Amino acid sequence: MKKKSLLIIAVIVGMVTLFVATGIYAGTEVKDEFEMKADYKHKKGIVKFTHKKHNVDYKIGCGDCHHVDKDKDGKPEKLDDLKMGDPVQKCIECHAKPGEIKGKKAKGMKKPQKREYHANAVHDNCIGCHKDYNKKNKTKAAPKSCKKCHPKKKK
Ligand code: HEC
Ligand code: HEC
Ligand code: HEC
Ligand code: HEC
Known part of the structure; x- marks a missing residue:
């Protein structure tokens, strides 16, 4: 015994x-708040992201933002069970083309093709949720305009 x-x-x-x-x-490791600054030249002001607030105060699960490669239905597999301390890949490791593609250059491209570009993937995630959230809650609290996220660039 x-x-x-x-x-x-x-x-x-x-x-x-x-x-x-x-x-x-x-x-x-992840800081509670950090600047989103992938490793390429930025045209716009650097965005501050409140990581902890999004998770804790706004009650958004890890899997609403973090995922890994496609599962069988062609969708990325959401990491709903991710925990602090687990290894996490940066968005640019998969959405690997620098910057944003739009306008003439993006003509005829399907969404997933555009999301090969880092900023398109990030925008789809951030702004996509903000749009839905504002509509559902009849508010403007979640920012959608360029200048609310990208501060004026210092010369
Ligand atoms: C609202 C969206 C969102 C939510 C919710 C969220 N994250 Fe994140 N997280 C991000 C973004 C965006 C980054 C920055 C990724 C990048 O720089 O490519 C990040 C970065 C990280 C990093 C650092 C990665 C690195 O290499 O620098 C870790 C670790 C992390 N998140 C873990 C978590 C965990 C665990 C949860 C849930 C408890 C969570 N995140 C919830 C969006 C989110
Ligand atoms: C391990 C690779 C990988 C990482 C890391 C990754 N993605 Fe993805 N992501 C994919 C794949 C594959 C798809 C499916 C193709 C598509 O729809 O663009 C996808 C799809 C998406 C979509 C479309 C939404 C959906 O559910 O279909 C968005 C938005 C997105 N990613 C944003 C992000 C953001 C923001 C990050 C970082 C926080 C990130 N991705 C990290 C591989 C990845
Ligand atoms: C799944 C939903 C969701 C995603 C994804 C998301 N957000 Fe948010 N965001 C919110 C909500 C909800 C609020 C708070 C609205 C309120 O104050 O009631 C918010 C507020 C904000 C604010 C203003 C308040 C603050 O905390 O700074 C900024 C800036 C912001 N988000 C940036 C981002 C960025 C950058 C990303 C992508 C990297 C992102 N968000 C992704 C839901 C989301
Ligand atoms: C919800 C916040 C948010 C909004 C609204 C937003 N962006 Fe972004 N944008 C980001 C984030 C986060 C990144 C990724 C930066 C990084 O990680 O390097 C980004 C990246 C970019 C990039 C690529 C990096 C650079 O500076 O060259 C461009 C260009 C850009 N955004 C333009 C715009 C424009 C134009 C608008 C308005 C139509 C806009 N964004 C609206 C959050 C936002």
Whole structure:
């Protein structure tokens, strides 16, 4: 009996150690608020994103923003069960073309093709939700205009 409970404790300690270790070594850190500044030249002012507020105050689940490659129905697989400390990929790792494509250059392109461009994917996520949210709640609280997100660029 005593031996058995010792064994159980040993197993639990082992599991906790493994969990903490992977949390430290494989996880991705995220600040509560940060500037969105992917590694390419920006034409517009740098956007401040309130990551923690979106998750905690606005009650948005990780999977509404984070996903991995397509599953069988051609949709990305939402990471609803993501936890702080898990490894997370940046949007640009998959939506890998720099900047935004629009106007003449984007003519005839389907949405997923446009979303190969980083800013198109990010805009679809951020502005898409903001539009739906404002409509549903009859408010203007979630910003949709360029200048509400992109501050005036310092010369
Ligand atoms: C409203 C959208 C949104 C929600 C909700 C959200 N995130 Fe994020 N998260 C982002 C964006 C955007 C980034 C920046 C990604 C980039 O720079 O490509 C980010 C970055 C991160 C990063 C850092 C990635 C890196 O390499 O810098 C981690 C870790 C992370 N999120 C974890 C989570 C977890 C865990 C949850 C849920 C508890 C969550 N996020 C909820 C949008 C969101
Ligand atoms: C591991 C690769 C990968 C990462 C990382 C990734 N995406 Fe995607 N994303 C995809 C794929 C594949 C699709 C499906 C093709 C499409 O519809 O554009 C997709 C689709 C989308 C869509 C269309 C919405 C939908 O549900 O169909 C949006 C918006 C989007 N991504 C935004 C983002 C944002 C914002 C980030 C970072 C927070 C991000 N993606 C990170 C691969 C990724
Ligand atoms: C799934 C929904 C959703 C997504 C995705 C989302 N937001 Fe929001 N956002 C909200 C809601 C809800 C509010 C708050 C409205 C209110 O104050 O009642 C908000 C507010 C904001 C605000 C103003 C208040 C603040 O916290 O700064 C900014 C700026 C903002 N979002 C930027 C972004 C950016 C940038 C992205 C994409 C990287 C993004 N949001 C993605 C839902 C979303
Ligand atoms: C909800 C907030 C939000 C709104 C509204 C918004 N953007 Fe963005 N935009 C972003 C974010 C976040 C990025 C990604 C920046 C990064 O991660 O590097 C971005 C990227 C861009 C980029 C590519 C980077 C650069 O500076 O060259 C362009 C161009 C751009 N936006 C133009 C616009 C224009 C024009 C409008 C209005 C029609 C607009 N955006 C509205 C949040 C927003």
